[in-house]
Amino acid sequence: MSRFAIGIDLGGTQVRAALVDEHGKIHQRLEERTDAEAGPDRVLGQIGGLTERLRSACDSSAVVGLGVSAPGPLDTELGIALDIPTLRGFSNYPLREELQTRLRLPVSLENDGIAAAIGEWQFGAGLGLRNLVYVTVSTGIGGGVIADGRILRGRKGMAGHVGHMSIVPDGLVCSCGGKGCFEAYASGTAFTKRARARIAECEETSLAHIGDVLDSRSVFAAAESGDRLANDLVDEEADILGRGFTSLIHIFSPEIVIMGGGLSQQFDRLQAGIQAHVERCAMPAFRDVGVVSAALGQNSGLVGAAALAFLPRRSAAES
Amino acid sequence: MSRFAIGIDLGGTQVRAALVDEHGKIHQRLEERTDAEAGPDRVLGQIGGLTERLRSACDSSAVVGLGVSAPGPLDTELGIALDIPTLRGFSNYPLREELQTRLRLPVSLENDGIAAAIGEWQFGAGLGLRNLVYVTVSTGIGGGVIADGRILRGRKGMAGHVGHMSIVPDGLVCSCGGKGCFEAYASGTAFTKRARARIAECEETSLAHIGDVLDSRSVFAAAESGDRLANDLVDEEADILGRGFTSLIHIFSPEIVIMGGGLSQQFDRLQAGIQAHVERCAMPAFRDVGVVSAALGQNSGLVGAAALAFLPRRSAAES
Numbered sequence: 001m002s003r004f005a006i007g008i009d010l011g012g013t014q015v016r017a018a019l020v021d022e023h024g025k026i027h028q029r030l031e032e033r034t035d036a037e038a039g040p041d042r043v044l045g046q047i048g049g050l051t052e053r054l055r056s057a058c059d060s061s062a063v064v065g066l067g068v069s070a071p072g073p074l075d076t077e078l079g080i081a082l083d084i085p086t087l088r089g090f091s092n093y094p095l096r097e098e099l100q101t102r103l104r105l106p107v108s109l110e111n112d113g114i115a116a117a118i119g120e121w122q123f124g125a126g127l128g129l130r131n132l133v134y135v136t137v138s139t140g141i142g143g144g145v146i147a148d149g150r151i152l153r154g155r156k157g158m159a160g161h162v163g164h165m166s167i168v169p170d171g172l173v174c175s176c177g178g179k180g181c182f183e184a185y186a187s188g189t190a191f192t193k194r195a196r197a198r199i200a201e202c203e204e205t206s207l208a209h210i211g212d213v214l215d216s217r218s219v220f221a222a223a224e225s226g227d228r229l230a231n232d233l234v235d236e237e238a239d240i241l242g243r244g245f246t247s248l249i250h251i252f253s254p255e256i257v258i259m260g261g262g263l264s265q266q267f268d269r270l271q272a273g274i275q276a277h278v279e280r281c282a283m284p285a286f287r288d289v290g291v292v293s294a295a296l297g298q299n300s301g302l303v304g305a306a307a308l309a310f311l312p313r314r315s316a317a318e319s
Numbered sequence: 320m321s322r323f324a325i326g327i328d329l330g331g332t333q334v335r336a337a338l339v340d341e342h343g344k345i346h347q348r349l350e351e352r353t354d355a356e357a358g359p360d361r362v363l364g365q366i367g368g369l370t371e372r373l374r375s376a377c378d379s380s381a382v383v384g385l386g387v388s389a390p391g392p393l394d395t396e397l398g399i400a401l402d403i404p405t406l407r408g409f410s411n412y413p414l415r416e417e418l419q420t421r422l423r424l425p426v427s428l429e430n431d432g433i434a435a436a437i438g439e440w441q442f443g444a445g446l447g448l449r450n451l452v453y454v455t456v457s458t459g460i461g462g463g464v465i466a467d468g469r470i471l472r473g474r475k476g477m478a479g480h481v482g483h484m485s486i487v488p489d490g491l492v493c494s495c496g497g498k499g500c501f502e503a504y505a506s507g508t509a510f511t512k513r514a515r516a517r518i519a520e521c522e523e524t525s526l527a528h529i530g531d532v533l534d535s536r537s538v539f540a541a542a543e544s545g546d547r548l549a550n551d552l553v554d555e556e557a558d559i560l561g562r563g564f565t566s567l568i569h570i571f572s573p574e575i576v577i578m579g580g581g582l583s584q585q586f587d588r589l590q591a592g593i594q595a596h597v598e599r600c601a602m603p604a605f606r607d608v609g610v611v612s613a614a615l616g617q618n619s620g621l622v623g624a625a626a627l628a629f630l631p632r633r634s635a636a637e638s
Contacts, residue, residue, distance in 0.1 A: 073605075148469070150467070152571075160570070165567075246485065252478050
């Protein structure tokens with residue numbers, strides 16, 4: 001009999017749920033807008049509702065467990081949401097226990113960057129590899145690492161916050177409150193912000209007419225059409241990403257770096273610039289490390305969360 | 320019967336050797352100047368000579384193996400020195416195999432930062448912990464990581480090159496050829512270089528009279544005596560170290576960061592500044608991570624290398 005797991009990707013905007021088999025295949029996928037202001041009781045109700053709908057879509061006894069990916073930091077050893085800035089009330093909240101009580105299923109909890117890394121490792125661009133760094137480049141920047149064939153978790157399961165390595169001394173203020181973080185320069189949000197500032201200074205660019213609806217997609221589209229400023233902005237973004245990835249390559253010695261998140265939809269345009277930076281700036285022994293895009297696209301975290309239910313459960317000592 | 324291992328710390332200046340027991344205690348310690356220009360045959364002769372002297376100091380059948388720490392990057396999966404810039408001829412050199420053949424002992428090879436991390440984890444400041452980052456701050460900056468109770472090695476065993484994370488865009492040229500690396504700003508060499516430049520600009524400092532013999536120790540001594548420039552330099556160094564360590568805390572989520580290397584002799588003066596940076600700039604969930612100095616001082620790598628001989632040997636699959 002086939003076994004299934006339910007993956008939940010709990011975000012500040014959307015809560016997604018999927019029924020996933022042991023091969024990482026999504027059999028059904030649901031999503032709804034997160035009621036982010038309503039507090040944990042309502043949000044857990046949303047997760048419960050989605051879970052029940054997926055369970056009723058298959059033989060519910062075939063569902064071995066639920067894996068939840070959420071923005072952190074989460075203490076996944078204790079199963080606690082320490083503080084989720086985008087979800088009201090999730091402060092020192094015992095997320096795993098509450099879900100287990102409500103849903104009567106084994107629940108695994110993972111910081112979202114790590115969950116996505118697991119998805120890509122088990123079923124995506126990192127299949128069969130022993131060492132990889134996954135970096136999501138989206139509103140913010142997060143990450144997760146597979147090292148020596150194992151999931152890197154660190155104290156409280158909080159490893160992989162690669163968006164908060166400092167890349168500019170006393171630099172731009174980051175969402176974390178710090179200054180000069182990788183996220184503050186290379187995230188999709190940072191990219192769009194930089195684009196707006198440059199457009200205001202530039203006399204000749206097709207982007208000048210776009211106004212408030214400008215987003216990263218419009219910049220890439222203008223670059224494709226030959227707009228000079230847009231191409232400069234994209235090249236600069238690739239270079240900043242390449243610089244951050246090169247640091248991570250020196251730190252982790254992965255076989256590949258996998259880029260996911262919204263901005264990875266533009267990976268084809270970014271790849272050459274990113275890879276050029278790695279080849280130019282990494283130490284010789286690290287120059288052959290490739291940067292690739294996530295194979296599961298926006299589903300890395302969802303599938304990775306589900307995969308947790310199939311992996312051997314970790315004990316406190318193995319956290 | 321007591322079992323012993325021999326640890327070798329092969330550096331560009333000194334080659335050190337020690338007879339170490341299973342509790343990390345050094346029973347005998349030897350060192351000599353590395354004949355760095357003479358090529359591998361001579362250097363392996365030096366290691367062989369030191370090994371024989373230590374073996375004859377105990378029941379040689381009690382020696383279970385030899386662990387070697389060397390500057391990298393080394394491919395420790397294959398046992399090859401890829402390129403040791405400070406030792407002539409160690410380029411794609413099969414160091415492990417050559418030593419095994421000559422010495423008829425099982426030989427383990429480890430990149431020096433990782434070896435030192437193992438020493439501190441097994442017998443030093445990280446005893447009993449599951450997650451730690453070790454950073455050596457000396458001529459250069461290296462590192463090694465214990466994560467989830469295991470040694471982090473990465474592809475080819477080359478993880479932990481934390482000195483080569485980029486902290487300044489297009490910054491100072493680093494020994495690796497890159498620009499803006501942590502090493503280029505925070506190493507002992509960088510500290511002394513910055514001191515020289517500031518002394519040349521400053522009218523009132525007791526350091527102006529020291530001239531060419533200025534080293535990091537003289538700056539710390541002047542700071543102790545109340546010299547303002549020296550104190551500014553030391554505070555700045557602590558801040559740069561704190562910034563790099565904060566990045567590593569976000570990336571690895573360790574329980575502690577252990578600082579070793581020559582500059583850690585001044586740890587008492589640096590600690591407050593480093594810890595203040597962590598508390599100010601780390602995300603709330605990471606602010607309680609402590610920074611401590613290496614308990615084994617200059618012997619972390621030597622004892623860590625010896626410890627390799629006692630640890631379960633890694634197979635290719637476990638690399």
